[in-house]
Amino acid sequence: MNELSPEVEVCVVGGGSAGIGAALAAARAGRETVLIEAGGQLGGNAVRGGVHNWEPGVGGTAFPQEIYERLRRRPNAVTVWSFGRHWCWPHRNHPPFPGGEQLADRARTYADTLQRHGTRGLVADPDRVRKLWHGIVFEPDDYAAVVEEMLAETGCCHIWKNLRFASCEGASGRVGRIHAMRENGRRITIRAPHFIDATADGLLCRAAGCESLVGEDSHAAFREPSAPDHPRPRMINAVTLIYRITPRSQPAVEPLPAGIPAACWFRNDWGGGSIGEYACGDRNINMLPTMEGSEFLDFVEGGNDGFARAYAECRRRVLGHWHFLQVEYPEFQHFRLKWIAPTLGVRETRRIIGEYALTEQDLHQGLSGQRHHDIVAIADHALDIHGQGDRGTPDGCPELSEPYGIPFRCLVPKGWRNLLVAGRCASFSHIAASSCRLSRTMMDLGHAAGLAAAQAVRKGCAVGEIDIATLRASLAAQGATLAWRPRAEPLPA
Numbered sequence: 001m002n003e004l005s006p007e008v009e010v011c012v013v014g015g016g017s018a019g020i021g022a023a024l025a026a027a028r029a030g031r032e033t034v035l036i037e038a039g040g041q042l043g044g045n046a047v048r049g050g051v052h053n054w055e056p057g058v059g060g061t062a063f064p065q066e067i068y069e070r071l072r073r074r075p076n077a078v079t080v081w082s083f084g085r086h087w088c089w090p091h092r093n094h095p096p097f098p099g100g101e102q103l104a105d106r107a108r109t110y111a112d113t114l115q116r117h118g119t120r121g122l123v124a125d126p127d128r129v130r131k132l133w134h135g136i137v138f139e140p141d142d143y144a145a146v147v148e149e150m151l152a153e154t155g156c157c158h159i160w161k162n163l164r165f166a167s168c169e170g171a172s173g174r175v176g177r178i179h180a181m182r183e184n185g186r187r188i189t190i191r192a193p194h195f196i197d198a199t200a201d202g203l204l205c206r207a208a209g210c211e212s213l214v215g216e217d218s219h220a221a222f223r224e225p226s227a228p229d230h231p232r233p234r235m236i237n238a239v240t241l242i243y244r245i246t247p248r249s250q251p252a253v254e255p256l257p258a259g260i261p262a263a264c265w266f267r268n269d270w271g272g273g274s275i276g277e278y279a280c281g282d283r284n285i286n287m288l289p290t291m292e293g294s295e296f297l298d299f300v301e302g303g304n305d306g307f308a309r310a311y312a313e314c315r316r317r318v319l320g321h322w323h324f325l326q327v328e329y330p331e332f333q334h335f336r337l338k339w340i341a342p343t344l345g346v347r348e349t350r351r352i353i354g355e356y357a358l359t360e361q362d363l364h365q366g367l368s369g370q371r372h373h374d375i376v377a378i379a380d381h382a383l384d385i386h387g388q389g390d391r392g393t394p395d396g397c398p399e400l401s402e403p404y405g406i407p408f409r410c411l412v413p414k415g416w417r418n419l420l421v422a423g424r425c426a427s428f429s430h431i432a433a434s435s436c437r438l439s440r441t442m443m444d445l446g447h448a449a450g451l452a453a454a455q456a457v458r459k460g461c462a463v464g465e466i467d468i469a470t471l472r473a474s475l476a477a478q479g480a481t482l483a484w485r486p487r488a489e490p491l492p493a
């Protein structure tokens, strides 16, 4: 297929976790697929945003596990981690550590990373957390290479990078074609019977005219017990610019660049972060957070290339933060700053209104209480909001007692026939999104969207008319976990 008049069966826009899952599923189902990605590398936030980490959680047994197995064949490309120190555990935080420490733990397996629920929380029960919470840290370039390899093996997935979705044409609940732009201004028009928006910001859906929400929803929106009486559209989860450090032979404090104050200028103190060890010994530093969501919105809505200005300000904060860590915690003098993520880690922007919205009630009912016929992914991460309106501080983070399911209808924009949305901008309430937005869950949702689009192409039907039992059976046959049974043995005390 060339770029002059591309016509495919499934067009996926956005090559992050969800887009990768969607393109892989559609192409493995034998559908001619194109994946367009604005950046020069696949992976989205999990690569260019610096989130080289999969948090503990259920699900993730299909494509994520396959990616993990392939990464294991590459030297130092991936490892499981376990908790080391944590600043909420004074009795274990020696020498004092500025946040949560995740240490490479080669004795653990992938299966160990598939649980978060059932603990009483990070602060309440550190021993159980150390025994039960394990995640994955991977090398981003290896991850991107593995994913491209998997897509290429399908023989029917075209990956077009450095191509930015710009606009779309359509009517009566159908997208007809989309227009995308090369950096040199060259316009490419893509026709397809089915489209999947995996841009994380719902860009294709919004261009098509789908309704969306932003910020805290009011109680009236979804009757959520913890929602405020009035919507607060500027209250979005905070933004973090992730950076990476590498060991150095001679301890030193790196000089603070000119123009960067040593004292924190944007809040009371520098705060800490989630600091994880890569297989090679480098560390990934996820400041919690770098910029409040509302401040980020002020930048991006303020025009004049607001995203680039927000990035520049976050970069200054990263340099200040790194200096603070080196001065206050001497162990960091054995490291040097190696890399700052090329794009901001944005946890939340707009969410598309779908045929169903996942809510706080779903999270608390769990699979045993939910009554949905169309669950296509499961998750169990706690409610996790950083920054203003924090619901993500270790002691404020309500852990769930069991996993919950995410219905397929969350991926169907309300009233649309050939458009699906996968990723953090799917149909979730603000509260529900704070839990389910993790990378592996987003990939699982992309998987479901890709299979659904493939089925819709085969049957020539609308996405809302596909056979859900077939979709769920295909997901299960491909390794996805859709049900949950309590462990036969109790969790370790």
Ligand SMILES: Cc1cc2nc3c(=O)[nH]c(=O)nc-3n(C[C@H](O)[C@H](O)[C@H](O)COP(=O)(O)OP(=O)(O)OC[C@H]3O[C@@H](n4cnc5c(N)ncnc54)[C@H](O)[C@@H]3O)c2cc1C
Binding pocket: 013, 014, 015, 016, 017, 018, 019, 036, 037, 038, 039, 042, 043, 044, 045, 046, 049, 051, 053, 054, 055, 163, 164, 165, 166, 198, 199, 200, 203, 239, 240, 241, 242, 286, 344, 345, 346, 347, 422, 423, 424, 425, 437, 438, 439, 440, 442
């Ligand atoms: C700071 C931070 C820390 C996090 N920590 C963790 C963690 O430890 N563990 C975990 O599991 N999850 C974590 N998350 C959550 C998780 O990483 C994200 O929610 C998830 O990666 C979102 O996946 P996505 O596919 O929806 O979006 P993305 O990964 O953002 O992918 C969207 C893709 O669309 C592309 N795109 C955007 N616009 C266009 C366009 N116009 N044309 C073409 N392409 C376009 C982008 O370039 C990008 O590649 C974190 C998130 C953040 C921000």
